[in-house]
Structures are given as structure tokens and as C-alpha cells.
Amino acid sequence: MDKQKKxxxxxxxxxxxxxxxxxxxxxxxKEPVERDTRDLWQLREALLQEKELQSELVSEIRSIEExxxxxxxxxxxxxxxxxxxxxxxxxxxxxxxxxKGPGLSLRIEPIMEEIQIGEPISKDVSPELLKxxxxxxxxxxxxxxxxxxxxxxxxTVIRDIxxxxxxxxxxxxxxxxxxxxxxxxxxxxxxxxxxxxxSKATEEFFTENLKLIISxxxxxxxxxAYDNPIRIRYLExxxxxxGGNT
Amino acid sequence: xxxxxxxxxxxxLLGLLTDIRIPEEYSNYLSIAVLAALDTLFGGIRAHLQxxxxxxxxxxxxxxxxxxxxxxxxxxxxxGVDLYLAAVFAFGVxxxxxxxxxxxxxxxxxxxxxxxxxxx
Numbered sequence: 001m002d003k004q005k006k007x008x009x010x011x012x013x014x015x016x017x018x019x020x021x022x023x024x025x026x027x028x029x030k031e032p033v034e035r036d037t038r039d040l041w042q043l044r045e046a047l048l049q050e051k052e053l054q055s056e057l058v059s060e061i062r063s064i065e066e067x068x069x070x071x072x073x074x075x076x077x078x079x080x081x082x083x084x085x086x087x088x089x090x091x092x093x094x095x096x097x098x099x100k101g102p103g104l105s106l107r108i109e110p111i112m113e114e115i116q117i118g119e120p121i122s123k124d125v126s127p128e129l130l131k132x133x134x135x136x137x138x139x140x141x142x143x144x145x146x147x148x149x150x151x152x153x154x155x156t157v158i159r160d161i162x163x164x165x166x167x168x169x170x171x172x173x174x175x176x177x178x179x180x181x182x183x184x185x186x187x188x189x190x191x192x193x194x195x196x197x198x199s200k201a202t203e204e205f206f207t208e209n210l211k212l213i214i215s216x217x218x219x220x221x222x223x224x225a226y227d228n229p230i231r232i233r234y235l236e237x238x239x240x241x242x243g244g245n246t
Numbered sequence: 247x248x249x250x251x252x253x254x255x256x257x258x259l260l261g262l263l264t265d266i267r268i269p270e271e272y273s274n275y276l277s278i279a280v281l282a283a284l285d286t287l288f289g290g291i292r293a294h295l296q297x298x299x300x301x302x303x304x305x306x307x308x309x310x311x312x313x314x315x316x317x318x319x320x321x322x323x324x325x326g327v328d329l330y331l332a333a334v335f336a337f338g339v340x341x342x343x344x345x346x347x348x349x350x351x352x353x354x355x356x357x358x359x360x361x362x363x364x365x366x
Contacts, residue, residue: 006301011250014283015252
């Protein structure tokens with residue numbers, strides 16, 4: 001009797017498992033309820049509608065692309081773009097942008113004979129010497145110059161304040177310092193290099209116990225931007241009916 | 247006798263209530279497993295009626311047949327041969343035979359019962 005019960009149980013369990021599997025299979029393979037019963041002409045109509053939609057979308061895309069093109073060309077020709085270009089050029093010219101290009105770097109350091117044990121190297125480059133060097137560089141077509149990481153622009157002042165040489169308020173702290181000179185192309189750089197070598201600058205520095213080391217021109221020199229605001233105090237814009245006719 | 251039917255109903259209800267779905271690519275395996283299980287079930291019923299039922303044979307046959315059928319289908323998919331047709335064929339033939347045997351047994355039982363009633 002006990003065996004019979006056990007048999008029944010296994011029958012029930014296994015048939016339940018089969019039922020479960022059948023149910024899952026039914027659910028998984030359920031056919032879509034709605035069948036497509038459209039005939040040929042209805043299908044053609046639907047196709048026609050879709051094609052119309054497609055052509056509409058295509059024409060829309062085309063018109064939008066044309067608009068985009070028109071805007072692009074308008075922007076290129078506009079005054080605004082011209083002004084932007086001008087501002088960019090002027091900024092480069094004024095020294096407000098970082099410049100990368102060919103050039104060479106000069107190093108100013110104390111001469112070896114001056115370094116003595118037990119004595120601090122408290123050498124300073126005098127402003128006169130620095131000014132002379134910069135003038136000379138400008139004479140030889142230097143376009144962008146920076147001294148000790150400070151960009152030298154048209155309004156830069158180099159002066160002695162409390163026995164410290166300052167460039168636009170930035171003190172030249174300690175030797176050695178680096179003077180970076182950027183030019184327009186590599187040929188000019190070569191020319192500048194030769195002229196500086198031949199000039200009296202090295203001797204002038206030597207008389208002040210300084211050594212001027214001129215490096216070979218490179219094609220990749222980065223000159224930092226001028227980071228102080230440029231103040232214009234005595235400059236005013238000209239009105240149209242004023243000014244001389246020279 | 248009605249136990250398998252009861253179990254089947256319970257199983258179907260459970261399956262419908264749980265709302266489990268299997269991916270379409272595996273429905274092949276499940277269908278062949280269902281076929282194998284049905285074959286085992288009818289075999290079990292027949293054995294029961296013939297009084298040669300053995301629980302071990304029944305339960306092990308259930309699982310073994312399902313596994314064999316599923317692995318045959320799997321092999322067929324990977325070999326590019328529709329091997330599951332072999333399982334379908336084998337189980338289908340056995341299913342028919344088993345059902346035929348069950349039918350005969352039930353018929354003879356019924357007719358003998360009828361004769362007994364008539365004699366009495």
C-alpha cells in the first residue's frame with residue numbers, strides 16, 4: 001500500500017512537470033494574435049503612403065541642409081567673422097597670445113671666475129644691459145621676446161626698483177635667466193643667431209661679469225603670452241570729422 | 247488512473263500563472279523535452295496497467311529521455327543536421343504504440359467487466 005502511494009506521488013510530480021513544460025512552451029510560441037489580412041491593393045496603398053512620407057522627409061532634409069550651407073557661407077562672409085579675425089591678428093601682434101614657432105634662446109649666467117666658495121652669487125642683470133640686448137634683438141628682426149618667462153611687448157618697461165631689475169613689475173630673481181626670441185621663420189632665426197654671435201652683446205655682458213650663451217636656433221620654441229592687462233591711458237579713438245589730412 | 251491528469255492540470259496552471267517565457271531559439275529544445283516526457287508518462291501508464299511498473303525505471307527514464315532528446319537536438323544544431331527529427335520520430339512512434347497498448351488493455355478490461363455484469 002505504501003509503495004502504491006509512492007508510485008502515485010511520482011506520477012503526480014512528473015505529470016506536473018510535463019504540464020509546466022507544456023504551459024511554458026505554449027506561452028513562448030504563442031502566435032501573434034492579429035494576422036495581416038490586407039490584400040494586394042491595400043498593401044500598395046500602404047506602400048504608397050510610406051513612399052510619400054519618405055519623399056517628404058528627404059525633401060525636408062535637403063532644405064535643412066541648404067539652410068545650413070547658407071548660414072555657413074553667410075557666417076564666413078559676415079563682418080563679425082572679419083572682426084574676429086582682426087582681433088585675433090591684433091592680439092598676436094600685441095603679444096596677448098602664446099606663440100609657438102622657430103627661434104632661439106639665450107642664457108644669461110654668471111661667469112665661472114666670479115663663483116667663489118663662501119660668497120653668495122647675488123648677481124643681477126642691470127636694466128641698461130637688458131635694454132641694450134633687447135634693442136639689439138629687435139634690430140635683428142626678433143618678433144616675439146620673453147625674458148625670464150615674461151613676455152616683452154611694446155609697452156614693457158625695464159627698470160631698477162630698489163636695486164632690483166624689474167620687467168613690468170616682475171623681479172628677475174636669480175641668475176641664470178633665459179631670454180627666448182621668436183622669429184617668423186627658420187631662415188631669420190639663423191640670421192639672428194649669426195648676428196647675435198657677431199655682435200658686441202657677449203662682450204658687453206662679460207664686462208659686467210656675466211656670460212651670454214646663445215643656443216642654436218630651433219623650430220619649436222614656445223613664448224608665453226603677456227599676462228598683465230594692457231592699460232591705455234593717453235590713447236583716444238579718432239572721430240570721423242577730426243584729424244589731419246596728411 | 248486520474249492522477250496523471252490531475253498532475254498535468256496542476257502543472258499547466260502553475261506554468262500559466264508564473265508567466266515564464268523562454269527565448270525562441272530554445273523553444274526547440276523544450277518542445278522535444280516535452281515530447282520525451284510525454285513518452286515516458288504514457289510508458290509509465292502502460293506499465294502500470296500491465297502490472298510491470300517500476301518506479302526507478304519510470305523516474306530515471308523521464309530524466310534520461312529528456313536529457314538525451316535535448317542533447318540530440320543540441321548536437322543537431324551544431325552539426326547542421328536536423329537530428330531532433332530522430333528524437334521526434336522515435337518518441338512519436340513509441341507514443342503511438344504505448345497509447346495503442348493502453349487502449350487495448352482498457353478495452354479488454356471494459357469488455358470483461360461487461361461480460362461479468364451480464365453473467366451476473
